[in-house]
Amino acid sequence: MSMSGLMASSDNAAVADAPPPEEARRYPSAPYAWMVVILLTTAYALSLLDRWVLTLLVQPVKAALHVSDTAMGLLMGPIFALVYVFLGLPFGWIADRLSRRNLATFGIAFWSMMTMLSSTASSFGQLALCRFGIGFGEAALTPAATSMIADMFPRKSVNSAIGVFNLGIYAGLGLSYLIGGTLLGWAGAHGGQFLGGHLATWQIVFLLVGAPGLLIAALLLVAVREPQRHGRLKTTPPTMKACFAFVGRHRRAFVPLAVGMGTVALSGYAFTWLPTLFTRVWGWPPQRFSIIYGVILLVLGPLGTVSGGLLANRFYAAGHQDAPYRVIMTSLPLVVVIGGSAVLWPSPYMTIAALAVSAFFSSMATSAGVSAVVFATPAAYRGRLLALYTMTNSIIGTVLGPAGVGFLSDHVYRSEGGIRYSMATILLGVGGCLTLFLMTGRRAYAEAVHELEAAA
Numbered sequence: 001m002s003m004s005g006l007m008a009s010s011d012n013a014a015v016a017d018a019p020p021p022e023e024a025r026r027y028p029s030a031p032y033a034w035m036v037v038i039l040l041t042t043a044y045a046l047s048l049l050d051r052w053v054l055t056l057l058v059q060p061v062k063a064a065l066h067v068s069d070t071a072m073g074l075l076m077g078p079i080f081a082l083v084y085v086f087l088g089l090p091f092g093w094i095a096d097r098l099s100r101r102n103l104a105t106f107g108i109a110f111w112s113m114m115t116m117l118s119s120t121a122s123s124f125g126q127l128a129l130c131r132f133g134i135g136f137g138e139a140a141l142t143p144a145a146t147s148m149i150a151d152m153f154p155r156k157s158v159n160s161a162i163g164v165f166n167l168g169i170y171a172g173l174g175l176s177y178l179i180g181g182t183l184l185g186w187a188g189a190h191g192g193q194f195l196g197g198h199l200a201t202w203q204i205v206f207l208l209v210g211a212p213g214l215l216i217a218a219l220l221l222v223a224v225r226e227p228q229r230h231g232r233l234k235t236t237p238p239t240m241k242a243c244f245a246f247v248g249r250h251r252r253a254f255v256p257l258a259v260g261m262g263t264v265a266l267s268g269y270a271f272t273w274l275p276t277l278f279t280r281v282w283g284w285p286p287q288r289f290s291i292i293y294g295v296i297l298l299v300l301g302p303l304g305t306v307s308g309g310l311l312a313n314r315f316y317a318a319g320h321q322d323a324p325y326r327v328i329m330t331s332l333p334l335v336v337v338i339g340g341s342a343v344l345w346p347s348p349y350m351t352i353a354a355l356a357v358s359a360f361f362s363s364m365a366t367s368a369g370v371s372a373v374v375f376a377t378p379a380a381y382r383g384r385l386l387a388l389y390t391m392t393n394s395i396i397g398t399v400l401g402p403a404g405v406g407f408l409s410d411h412v413y414r415s416e417g418g419i420r421y422s423m424a425t426i427l428l429g430v431g432g433c434l435t436l437f438l439m440t441g442r443r444a445y446a447e448a449v450h451e452l453e454a455a456a
Contacts (some may be wrong), residue, residue, distance in 0.1 A: 048172020073406025111137025112213025133252025163309020170301020260438020265397020
């Protein structure tokens with residue numbers, strides 16, 4: 001389905017389920033609301049591009065900084081995540097109180113500058129500091145943007161709008177491979193000549209992928225206004241104590257959801273080693289793999305994301321209040337089985353085919369996961385709950401994913417080809433356990449949604 005078709009179908013759904021006229025007037029016009037969604041989605045895509053482009057630069061950065069696989073795993077995962085996940089909650093608190101538009105603008109501009117500064121790193125410590133900065137800026141976007149989107153659409157259209165926003169995940173991943181691989185090849189072909197000087201190819205890539213974010217930040221500041229907040233609780237003040245009390249009452253729903261969705265983060269971050277896998281096992285240069293996989297992510301990632309939002313809408317229209325959770329339980333086991341076994345196939349093309357299927361269902365689960373949080377959370381706590389959700393599954397993914405694979409590669413499966421077994425161990429073993437835990441929370445989640453809608 002095209003973007004215009006999606007927007008049209010979403011608008012039709014909003015008309016069919018139109019709220020009373022006085023309520024409808026509280027929402028911005030559909031064209032403006034979708035413009036904001038597209039702008040925020042573009043920012044989200046750029047955040048993934050800036051975060052993940054390092055996966056294509058493992059070999060040259062490793063050689064330039066004289067570090068091990070374990071150190072590269074730390075740079076791709078925990079070092080970035082330490083800031084990203086723990087600042088999510090403070091930024092969520094800010095998003096629940098102050099201008100979400102300004103918060104998102106600041107975050108985009110900051111991480112873009114830190115990406116460009118990564119090109120100047122001459123040691124592990126300097127690049128680690130830049131990765132901290134990227135995580136700091138990116139932590140502000142998701143709670144601010146998702147809260148804004150949830151307040152710009154009637155409730156029955158929120159799943160589709162958030163689904164479009166989550167297109168940014170796979171668009172960003174696809175662009176990181178396509179653009180990163182293309183720029184890497186271009187810089188290498190030109191001998192590192194750039195703007196009248198000479199830089200290493202990886203330095204040029206960091207400069208070029210960081211610059212567009214500054215433009216998006218300027219557009220957001222000029223073209224977008226802070227949306228009106230809807231659905232605030234009238235009797236409970238939006239304090240941190242009240243927020244944690246709400247989570248405590250519904251812990252049987254939110255804990256399995258947040259922890260279980262760590263499966264998607266785990267697979268995504270473990271896949272940061274895919275370019276290295278194809279180089280070590282099959283001798284593919286990073287550019288060759290990146291173009292193929294980038295196209296897969298750009299096509300099947302958004303398709304899965306939109307499908308997840310539309311499927312959740314259909315479940316909800318059929319009377320299933322736990323609609324997003326049902327989508328997760330359908331897609332997540334397939335992510336584990338297909339994605340986890342993909343790295344073990346004997347042929348690179350068989351592996352790519354399995355990765356394509358995994359990308360579709362992973363994006364479907366990702367979209368449904370964010371929608372599940374929004375669907376079960378009062379507006380007064382939404383930014384903080386989204387931050388807690390992101391913090392939980394991101395810690396799991398970023399710590400156990402790239403660093404876990406790097407550690408197993410250095411100390412357990414020590415051959416060049418052993419990286420595939422390191423990845424399979426993490427994806428199938430840990431991912432399978434997390435998915436089973438998620439399935440324990442569906443009934444409690446349905447009760448939480450019922451309570452919220454009954455109080456509305």
